[in-house]
């Protein structure tokens with residue numbers, strides 16, 4: 001079916017025994033899609049930077065107390081060929097790949113690439129799980145109907161998702177840059193959006209002990225997590241096209257993800273929009289560690 005990458009190139013640098021496709025529950029799918037850059041470019045190199053950096057992430061996770069690759073297996077397939085042909089063709093390839101991985105009972109972790117790619121993977125999951133909800137971590141709400149003349153912009157990805165997913169099933173966290181049309185769309189369509197300034201002002205921790213309990217309550221049982229790395233604060237994640245101040249910090253984000261893994265069935269996820277900066281490697285390691293943590297929290 002798919003060619004898997006060897007130990008020198010795969011996620012975490014996992015020996016054959018625990019990284020073959022057949023025996024692996026988790027499948028890493030590199031998708032270096034880059035077409036509609038609006039500010040800084042470079043997401044084309046995101047997947048390979050995450051894979052390279054992952055060789056410096058430990059197998060053992062001190063928080064969950066396990067080596068998850070030994071328990072479930074983690075295979076990394078060759079990158080999808082998404083930069084030739086039309087955007088529609090690329091999205092179709094992502095959609096059909098996701099469908100096949102769902103049928104094979106795999107837990108897919110897609111590595112971008114531009115955020116545009118998530119509309120195709122989420123579509124496949126929404127067909128499989130009728131109650132699917134989406135946790136969307138991002139600085140941007142990505143709800144513009146179109147951007148710079150295309151409906152396939154990274155800035156429009158959640159508008160596309162809302163064409164097939166009931167908007168109240170969308171829960172956004174960390175938002176701090178959007179247009180007035182997007183703000184109105186959120187109100188009119190019943191999307192749950194946790195703005196960064198409201199999180200910081202304590203809006204949610206007045207109601208609950210921890211702000212991150214609020215988005216969890218809004219999600220259904222089956223959840224897809226789409227993580228734009230610009231959701232993080234630029235102090236920990238400068239390597240992205242449009243870094244915005246006042247972002248999420250590491251530990252609070254891990255607490256949110258861990259609780260979602262505990263309370264929900266996360267069925268698949270992606271990490272997108274890493275645009276590596278040469279000779280500046282801590283953000284690549286941060287993204288690789290994020291992927292490792294998501295697998296640890298979500299796969300049971």
Ligand SMILES: [Mn+2]
Nearest residue numbers: 139140228230
């Ligand atoms: Mn973004």
